[in-house]
Amino acid sequence: MEPSKTDVGPTEWLxxxxxxxxxxxxxxRVHQMVKNGALLAVRRDGVVRLPADLVPDLRSEAGQNSNLARHLAGVLTVLHDAGYSPEEALTWFYTPDSTLPEGTAAAALRERPTEIKRRAQALGF
Structure with missing residues (x-):
């Protein structure tokens, strides 16, 4: 059975x-970034929310935050092209995956962006 949107998701929302x-x-600008597919957002309890771990903190040191910012939009585009809605993309990012040391695609995106993008691309076939 596939996980539902209430079964998986981030531990913190923004x-x-x-x-x-x-x-x-x-x-x-955040609304525009969501509309353009650079950020993932879903409606929860009538409020638009974004997974906190998928929103880079650009006020802090770059490094991993710039890595996330650079690759998130590409993965979201690939998922969108594969027919995934924002809710389905959220489920894909947060469904536990035992083949990833980090446990989920969302957790692995900072360290393994190429691998996560490759996995997303495989969904389109």
Whole structure:
């Protein structure tokens, strides 16, 4: 049985204003980034929320945050092209995967972006 949207997901969510603060941009820019597929957002309890671990904190040191920012949009595009809705993409990112040392695609994205993108591409075939 496939996990449902209530079975898997991040441990922490951000609202759009919180994401804007973390990214050091205006709220309208976060909405545009979601619309353009650069960020993943879903509606929870009537509020648009973003998985906190998939929103890079650009106010802190670069390194892993820039890696996440650079690769997240590409993976989201691949998932979208494979027909995944934002809810389905969220489930894919957070479904436990024993073949990844980090446990989920979301956790592995910072360290193994090429591997995660390859796995997402395989979904389209």
């Amino acid at each position: 609202t759009v204003p919180e994401a804007a603060e973390r990214l050091d941009v205006r709220v309208t």
